Each structure stands twice: as C-alpha cells, then as structure tokens.
Amino acid sequence: MTEQKDTLKPLQVGVVGCGAMATGQHIPNIIKNPRLKLKWLCDINTQMLSEKAKQYGVLHTTTNYSDVLNDTEIDFVVLATTHSLRGQFISEAAEKKKGVYVEKPMAVNSREIGDILKAVRKSGIPFCVGHNRRSSPAVKDALAVLQKYEANPKIPSWRLDRNSWLRPQIPEENHCQVLIRINDDILTWKPWSFEDGMILNEMAHFIDLANLFMGVREPVNIYVMGSSRTDFTILIGYNDGSLATLAHSGCGTLDYPKELIEITYKGAMIAVDHSMEVRVSGIEGEPFRRTYPSPDTRVRTDKKGIEAFYESARQTIQERTKQHNNEIFIGFPEKGHYAHLDQFAQCVRGLAPSPCDVLSGAKVTMMVLKAIESCKLGLPVRFGPDEYQILSL
Ligand SMILES: NC(=O)c1ccc[n+]([C@@H]2O[C@H](COP(=O)([O-])OP(=O)(O)OC[C@H]3O[C@@H](n4cnc5c(N)ncnc54)[C@H](O)[C@@H]3O)[C@@H](O)[C@H]2O)c1
Incomplete structure (x- = not known):
C-alpha cells in the first residue's frame, strides 16, 4: 500500500x-499512517491496556472513554469495542464534536440506530462505519467494472442469442444477482460471538457489499433460513426483482x-475471490483475472491471486504442525482496513x-436486524416504510 506525502498536521486519534x-x-494502521497520530488507548481490561500502551509507546491510557472524548486535541476516535458499547458513546462523541469511526455492527437495535442517526446528523460530526471490505482494492475494481458495464452493456458478439429479434424484452434482463458465500470455521470464534450470533456479528459486511453492488436498487424484503448463530442463508429482494443470496457456513x-x-x-x-483476485467473463475488453497481493509480509511465494492464498495456507499448516501455535493464518487478504481508515x-x-456514512451504515444495520427477525420467525419480512421512517430520522 502506498503512503502519500502529507504536509498537513497529523490528526490526533484515540482508540x-x-x-x-x-x-x-487499527492501531498498527494508525501508527503507519502519516496523516494520523495515536494519542490515547482506552480499554476496561487494565492488563491489556498497559501491555498495549507499552508495545505501541502510547503515553495516554484510560479505562474511561470520556477521558478521550474530553481531550480537546483529539480529532476522532476509533470505537473497536464489541457491540456492547455503541449508541451512548456516539451520542457523547457527537456532543463533544469528535469524529467517530465505529466497528460493525453499528448498533444492536432500531432505537439505537435512530439515536445514532439523530446524534450524527444534528452534530455534523465526521462518521464512518467499519464496513471496510468496500475499500478493498478487489471490491473497488469489481464495482468499477460493473458500473462501467452498466453504463454501456454491450453484448459480446460471440454470445448465442437463439431468438434474436423474435425475443421479447423482459424485466429480468435488467436484474443483478449477487451471491456471497462465506466459508468459516466455528473453532476460531471468540466466546462472545456465539452470544448474539453471526448474523449480528458478521453479516453487516456482506449485506453492505450486496447493497454496494446493487447500486440504486432498494431492499424490499429479507428471508433467512437457518440458525442466526451460524449456518444460515439470507435472501434479500430488491425493488426491481434483483436478488442477493448470502450463504454463511461455520462448518468450513x-x-x-x-x-x-x-x-x-x-x-x-x-467474481471477487477472497479479495485476492477478481475474475470477469462476458464483458469484452476486460482482463479475465486481476490479482491482489496479501498485505501480510510473512507470505513467501511468487504465486499470485488465489494460488498465492493456497500457498500461504500450505505454509501456515506446515508452521502450525511444527509449532502448535495459535496465530491467524499467514496470507490474510487485503480487506481494505487501512484504506477505509485513511479515507x-x-x-x-x-x-x-x-x-461509509451514517445512512449506509444505518441501512445495513437495519437489514441485519430484519434478517435476525426473519430467522426467528421462519418467514420473509418486509423492509419497508417502518424501516425507512427510522432511516429518515
Ligand atoms: N472490520 C472487521 O474486519 C472486523 C473484524 C473483527 C472484528 N470486528 C469488530 O470489531 C469489534 C471488536 O472485536 P474484537 O475481535 O477486537 O473483540 P475483542 O473482544 O478482542 O476486543 C474488544 C475489546 O473491547 C474492550 N472493551 C469492552 N467494553 C469496553 C468499554 N466500555 N470501554 C473500553 N473498552 C472496552 C474489551 O476489554 C476488549 O479488549 C467488534 O464489534 C467486531 O464485530 C471487525
């Protein structure tokens, strides 16, 4: 990733x-970014706090987040607690005119979504939800390819058209279908992620991506089958009949x-494969494959794209079998965390x-809540006037 020269005074940040x-x-990305200066670390776990302050050389630490918000030099705060802390913090930050970068999920219920929307809109604070995958180079390229093609969809000459002029135009010809498959491993999850389940913990990322690729289409209904903890499929219907299918498995x-x-x-x-390659077919002039390196400096391979991923997986397995260590996989793909925070x-x-502004974050979070509702009911639920009324607060 390139770090541009920046002549402006660095912004003061608290985590x-x-x-x-x-x-x-977030902490390594702030330290690496010349636009930013890490001033505060806050955590209720005092042992963790002192260890991290020492590790990163941060002088200001606290167990009380209000200390960070009361510091007049702080420009913005990254809220990276679990979702147990959201609305109250954001309202206080808004009162004190501090920018907020909040991790997903942005909120846990519709009242909290409304409160956050009102606080952010009324105060005008800079605000961002950590739906970072939309800032990954692979997703950005895929979206650019889609948008260019949408503006000028030229059917390739090699495409078989059985009916040519006889064929009636049908509305389905304008549909966009998005399929997102998540292969996850339950053994790697923290205990708290089982409490509220993966629809709340994880699916905001993927619903956000579905909305991104759907462009101006609006969600109208959501149907989930499975358990909201893991192993479910979310079906989202959009207003022109387009569908997004999000299949999540923890048995992978x-x-x-x-x-x-x-x-x-x-x-x-x-196709965006694990943020490591984008493949395009059916659009003349586009390369079949674009590849994206892992930001992980431990990767030792000349291979590219998904082959580089397989090679780094092989290396992880070899290392772990030797050392029985418990680190994350070598070759973590570029999921846009640095770029999202930098923007x-x-x-x-x-x-x-x-x-990712407050409205996009609020809409995605509302869709997450509707997905949980559908999962509980075992029925499709409408995403309609009630939800849009909250989004207009
Ligand atoms: N964007 C992504 O790719 C991504 C990936 C993983 C997790 N997340 C999200 O990031 C958030 C944090 O996840 P995590 O895996 O780091 O969890 P974690 O449990 O490892 O860390 C949460 C930390 O917050 C601290 N904390 C809790 N309440 C606090 C309070 N009131 N004040 C100060 N500190 C408090 C805890 O002591 C803990 O150290 C979650 O919302 C999660 O969904 C995002």
Missing part, C-alpha cells in the same frame, strides 16, 4: 477497545478461501466523503 481488531488492524475450513462474491448482470460474471482521515479534514 477505545484494544482487543483483536484494534491490535490486529480456513485453508480454503473464505469469501466468494459472484455478481451476474446482463450476460456478465464478475476517513481525509473526511475528517473535509477533503473526502466518508467511506
């Missing part, structure tokens, strides 16, 4: 919640690519839009 996400991504294995997105639209297929820094300076 609240110093667990796996903060120490795996992480030595196989975790996330596959397939988008079909007007005779084209765009938010530019947003705080007033130089760029938020990479």
Whole structure:
C-alpha cells in the first residue's frame, strides 16, 4: 500500500477497545499512517491496556472513554469495542464534536440506530462505519467494472442469442444477482460471538457489499433460513426483482478461501475471490483475472491471486504442525482496513466523503436486524416504510 506525502498536521486519534481488531488492524494502521497520530488507548481490561500502551509507546491510557472524548486535541476516535458499547458513546462523541469511526455492527437495535442517526446528523460530526471490505482494492475494481458495464452493456458478439429479434424484452434482463458465500470455521470464534450470533456479528459486511453492488436498487424484503448463530442463508429482494443470496457456513475450513462474491448482470460474471483476485467473463475488453497481493509480509511465494492464498495456507499448516501455535493464518487478504481508515482521515479534514456514512451504515444495520427477525420467525419480512421512517430520522 502506498503512503502519500502529507504536509498537513497529523490528526490526533484515540482508540477505545484494544482487543483483536484494534491490535490486529487499527492501531498498527494508525501508527503507519502519516496523516494520523495515536494519542490515547482506552480499554476496561487494565492488563491489556498497559501491555498495549507499552508495545505501541502510547503515553495516554484510560479505562474511561470520556477521558478521550474530553481531550480537546483529539480529532476522532476509533470505537473497536464489541457491540456492547455503541449508541451512548456516539451520542457523547457527537456532543463533544469528535469524529467517530465505529466497528460493525453499528448498533444492536432500531432505537439505537435512530439515536445514532439523530446524534450524527444534528452534530455534523465526521462518521464512518467499519464496513471496510468496500475499500478493498478487489471490491473497488469489481464495482468499477460493473458500473462501467452498466453504463454501456454491450453484448459480446460471440454470445448465442437463439431468438434474436423474435425475443421479447423482459424485466429480468435488467436484474443483478449477487451471491456471497462465506466459508468459516466455528473453532476460531471468540466466546462472545456465539452470544448474539453471526448474523449480528458478521453479516453487516456482506449485506453492505450486496447493497454496494446493487447500486440504486432498494431492499424490499429479507428471508433467512437457518440458525442466526451460524449456518444460515439470507435472501434479500430488491425493488426491481434483483436478488442477493448470502450463504454463511461455520462448518468450513480456513485453508480454503473464505469469501466468494459472484455478481451476474446482463450476460456478465464478475467474481471477487477472497479479495485476492477478481475474475470477469462476458464483458469484452476486460482482463479475465486481476490479482491482489496479501498485505501480510510473512507470505513467501511468487504465486499470485488465489494460488498465492493456497500457498500461504500450505505454509501456515506446515508452521502450525511444527509449532502448535495459535496465530491467524499467514496470507490474510487485503480487506481494505487501512484504506477505509485513511479515507476517513481525509473526511475528517473535509477533503473526502466518508467511506461509509451514517445512512449506509444505518441501512445495513437495519437489514441485519430484519434478517435476525426473519430467522426467528421462519418467514420473509418486509423492509419497508417502518424501516425507512427510522432511516429518515
Ligand atoms: N472490520 C472487521 O474486519 C472486523 C473484524 C473483527 C472484528 N470486528 C469488530 O470489531 C469489534 C471488536 O472485536 P474484537 O475481535 O477486537 O473483540 P475483542 O473482544 O478482542 O476486543 C474488544 C475489546 O473491547 C474492550 N472493551 C469492552 N467494553 C469496553 C468499554 N466500555 N470501554 C473500553 N473498552 C472496552 C474489551 O476489554 C476488549 O479488549 C467488534 O464489534 C467486531 O464485530 C471487525
């Protein structure tokens, strides 16, 4: 990833919640970013707090997040606690005019979504939800390919058209179908992720991606079959009849690519394979395969794309079998964490839009809640006027 020269004074940042996400991504990414200066670390776990402060050389620490929000020098705060802390923190940050980058899920119920929307809109604070996958280079390229094709969908000359002029135009010809398959391994999850389940913990990322690829289409109904803890399929209907299918399994294995997105639209297929490669078929002039390196410097391979992933999986298995260590997989793909936070820094300076603003975050979170409702009822639920009324708060 390229770090541009930046002549402006670095923004002062605090991190609240110093667990796996903060120490795996946000803290190192803030330290690496010349636009940012890490001033505060906050965690209720005092042992973790002092260890991390020492490790990263951070002088200001606290177990009380209000200390961070009361610091007049702080420009924005990254909220990386579990979802047990959201609305109350964001309202207080809004009162004190601090920007907020909040990890997903943005909220846990519709009242909290409404409160966050009102607080952010009324105060005008810079705000971003950590749906970082939309900032990964692979997703950005796939979206750009789709949008270019949507603007000028030219049927390739080799495509068989049995009926040519006899064929009636049908509405389905304008549909976009999005399929997202998540292959996850239950053994790797933290205890708290079982409490509220993976629809709440994880699916905001993928619902956000489905909405992104659907563009101007609006969700109208959601149907989930399975258990909201894991092993479910979410079906989202959009207002023109387009469908997104999000299939989640916890019975999988992480030595196989975790996330596959397939988008079909007007005779084209765009696939994003584990953020490591994008494949395009049916669109003339587009390369079949684009590859994206892992940001993990431990990867030792000349292979590219999904082959590089298999090679790094092989290396992980070899290392673990030798050492019985419990680290995450070598070759973690580029999921856009750095770029998402970097664009938010530019947003705080007033130089760029938020990479995921409060309305997109609120809509996705509302869809997550509707998915949980559908799962409980065993029935499709409408995403309609009641939800849009909350989103208009
Ligand atoms: N964007 C992504 O790719 C991604 C990946 C993993 C997790 N997440 C999200 O990040 C968040 C954190 O996940 P994690 O895996 O780091 O969890 P974690 O349990 O490892 O860390 C959470 C930390 O927050 C601290 N904490 C809890 N309440 C606090 C409070 N009131 N004040 C200060 N600190 C408090 C805990 O002590 C803990 O250290 C979750 O919302 C999760 O869904 C996002």
